[in-house]
Amino acid sequence: MDLKITATSPEHPAALLDLPWSVPLEQWPDEHLVALPRGISRHVVRFARAGGEVVAVKEVGEWAAVREYGLLRDLDRLAVPAVDAVAVVTGRTDERGEPLEPALITRHLVGSLPYRSMFETTMRPGTIKRLLDALAVLLVRLHLSGFAWGDCSLSNTLFRRDAGAYAAYLVDAETGQLHPRLSGGQRSYDLEVARVNIAGELMDLEAGGSLHPSVDPVLFGREIVERYDELWHELTRESVYPLAKRHYIDRRVRRLNNLGFDVAEMQIQRSPDGDTVTFLPKVVDAGHHQRQLLRLTGVDAEENQARSLLNDLETWMVSQDDYAPGDPLGARPEVLAHRWVRDVFRPTVRAVPLELRGSTDTAQIYHELLEHRWSLSERAGRDVGLEATVEDYVRTVLGHRQTEFGK
Template identity: 35%
Template sequence: MTPATPEILLRTPSPELLSLPWDLPLEEWSPPEVPLRDISVGPSRHLVKFVEADEKLWAVKEMSPRLARKEYEVLRKLEDMDLAAVRPAGLVIQPGRETAILVTRFLEGSWQYRRLLMRLPPDRPKHRARLLDAMVGLLVDLHRHGVFWGDCSLANTLFTRDGQVLQAWFVDAETSEVHPQLSDGQRRHDIEILTENVAMGMIDLAVRLERPPEIHGRLIDEAQGIADRYTALWELLHEKPTFAFDDRYRIEGTVRRLNELGFVVEEISLQPVDGSDLRLNVRVGGRGYHSRHLRDLTSLTVGEGQATILLADLHAYQGHLSQEAGEDVTEHDAAARWVVDVLKPGEARAHAALDRVGSPIQAYCDLLEVRWLRSEEAGHDIGFDAALDALSRDVPTDSAAKMSVAEAPTGTIPAIDPDET
């Protein structure tokens, strides 16, 4: 019997993507007819494969039409809100089999938690803390926009490097819902799910890696701290401090604290309360304060963590130019020269030192971090060439283990955090 013609919805109707065998079950997709790439993924309720088409990589997942439509719509809404989530690329309904295939863009340079944690020594809790901070930051962002995750876990999250921090990305939207606003109960439920799933995921991996039993209790304690991390960030974004009219200078401190965490303050309002007192209300936008500022100066589009590092380098260069000129050089003038004279040649050399693994901009951020760490150890600035040599020496030569500092969440440099214990 001839299978029913599939209903195809593609947001990128490119020739190679259109020519894929959308009328066949996903389990029958195989090379050489279909250009699949073998990518290790964790356990999944549904069959997932990765397809190369039109020089891009796509994730295709087979599921029921109802779930596929729901996940596609949720991912579209998350994209409209500019949240950290994989981008939906298409939806194919196969009526003859009552199945559907959801297509999403593969998140380049991303890893699952298993690959990250397998590379981290068990006695480095600060490295795991970065991963948990990234997950909590993602959950807070989702909740602020009315997104109930429903199945938040390590397995349903991808991670990318952004400077010396991690960025968590929402992947699986099967159980998710988008509301105008979430109730406290919905937020608590998501936090409880995340805490339990993170604990189970880390314990499962520790067992697989044959970690000693005493590590298990430590991992559970770290997972149980997720609620405190979430509460601290949520309250910072939603607190409404009250102060006297003459203490309006305190607004600057609140705004600066939010900016330092990367949040853009879009609006503040002061409401009179109790006579001469004022209550401060802050409307906070996305976490892109530094990246937005760098883009305004240089037209560069980078991650928030990368922008923080690059702006520090730019401002150091601005100080150098001002000293040479004997007068202040504006930030905009310094930025134009910095891109040409410092950033572009620097990122090319740093990327080459890492055998061109990862992105050039991340390689340059790693070079700056190495330079700072080694200079702290030496008690003086070691300079660009010495830092480049140190960066190059720390690249693993084993191609099977080549997750370099341009790729790994905390780098292959042991001293990436000098006060680690």
Template identity: 45%
Template sequence: MRFIFRPPAAHAAGLVSLPWEQPLEDWVDDRILEVAHRGISRHVVRFVEVDGLVYALKEIDERLARREYRLLGELEAMGMPAVSVLGVCVERPPVDGIEQDAVLVTRFLDYSMSYRYVFSHGHTSRPTDQLVDAMVELLVRLHLAGLFWGDCSLSNTLFRPDAGSIAAYLVDAETAEMHQVLSDGQRRFDIDYAAERVGGELFDLQHGGLLPADVDPVEIAAELPRRYNALWEELTREERFQPDEQRFRVAERVNRINELGFDVDEIELITTPDGTLLRVHTRVAEAGRHRDQLFALTGLQVTENQARRLLNDLVSYRGYLEQKEGRPVPETVAAHRWRSEVYDRVMAFVPESLADRLAPAEVFHEILEHRWFLSERAGKDVGTTAAARSYVTRILPRTPSTLTVLPGEDDAPAAVSRRA
């Protein structure tokens, strides 16, 4: 057998001792896990826990496995929202004279859910709208990067709560192709195929009684291309304006792109007889200005939306410190104090038994939302500490898990189950 693993090599070392010579579906090992909110796959997929980390193993044709390994690595290097690939096992020995497929190894995406889990566990009050919006944004990011997916669907996507919204991540790249630039025809194929698949998957949910009664799969399928085209047009359109409008119009366009959750990579201004032509090149990687800023100030690694929310609270806390102490407080000092006096103190209220419900930054965001609700009701600011106690006592226990690895059924009680 041949193992091809990406750094860090320490993670790969613990995986080598698994029974790779056996068909994946026959593996018997105490490191095997069953993930309750996994998606549906046409391949054999198993999950293992090694050195405290969870990995997804997919048995697939060797040619496709090598291709997907390379593509997922490229997407990760670009900062795209996709699962992280660790390695691939190829040239496995035959079993009873039959050649075995390769096994692709990816990191399990913490706090992620399949679309069926989102609908069945009520993680959001608007699951259809939020999932479609998340898929549209994911497709646009991939297309800007030059990736033709070829198999876009809810089943091939994982979803993760993100500061009140939902973020989507590509999880299956078997049919994907990387190009310098996608043609309109390639993009149209992807979006039309996605609409067809999403419609079918929503009909499946409807048949299983998981789809809200007011949701029409046909209407949602038709809405997906419309939302995609609107976002694509907003991010890529060219516009003309007069020279005296230049500063205002450029700033307006950049702000609009930032509001949509994207960053600007390059601005091109072309002088023409009819005025100035503006071309904005949108950055293909996952937006990260706020995420990078928060990490530099506090050491917290979160998503972009979560970072934006936490930075707002940090700014508010800095203003409170300056008013209380009657002097300017440097940003770095305020950030250090916010981390120790606010964020860490609030997160300490979350008991270990509830740590699987949401990512820590998402819990903090929810507590801030809960604080606003309680303050509105009380007619005064109740404070973050009181809001945290209330949220952890009343709200968090009722929140479905997004991290838990369970022994099979969605409603199983155990947090982690190993199956021998």
């Protein structure tokens, strides 16, 4: 059989032809390889240069290679975090004409690391928790897309930290199955596999002295199931919100925040009956909101203030007609953020009399107004708006402070 390369792009076959396909992968010469950390795998895996990019090459049976190639392309179409399929190479033979195993080629995920590389130095429990939260987010997103992993583990996942956000990516889809919708039993099976695998992998790290002594592998294995269940419930509850009840959306965002997750993306679908809101979660590192708010708006705030302001900004942005993530014709987030500062943030803060603010900075004032708006809206059963919030805040909160401090 002649060598055959099935690729996602017409550019890839030419670059891939330069690789030594007549040599078993574990014997490839160093001149073709790139020294990058690899996770544990049942198969021989190597990183290699192909044209201007780095690819991961995995030797696997033809049926499995073609199947995984197709599944990875499906996950890409569904916008699920996974490595990109590049090509499948079949018809390999050595110099004596003996057949060699086919190969699946995926694109190296820049900036990502397998979990063992991240544990080479003892990782703090808080960081481990964020990584497991990121894996819970990935598992929820896979299940929402109808993908049953079948072998969820730390070994089959790559982790990447980008601007303070932790993200997990599927790297091995060999055992996966894609369905229109998953049953409760299919999800439960995936969760049980994840619990057992993660506990076992953490025990292995513990035995090698790479796990923080305060981390209990069995408890952490259970916790990812609990985190998954909490997140699944919060994301799959379908609610339609009347236009006048924006505080219902704020309530959902707060619940996600209280669970320890941030909102990466929010979508609102309008209908005559009201707004249907969906959220995409993410896991962030300390100080992320501070940096993000400063980058988008120029507003310098403390972390909790910044999170509150960013939630308000995101909710406001999705209500704008030109908000269209991913659409080149839509307004960029920086443009919308500038408009929010100009049309919402500054006018609202300026509506609070300067003499009543004392030494309170503008970010804290706006944060307190958002908290006050939330409280008023909950009591009223509708969104009271910022104008009424400012009026009540000045009278009941700042007025009380004036009396309390005798100013």
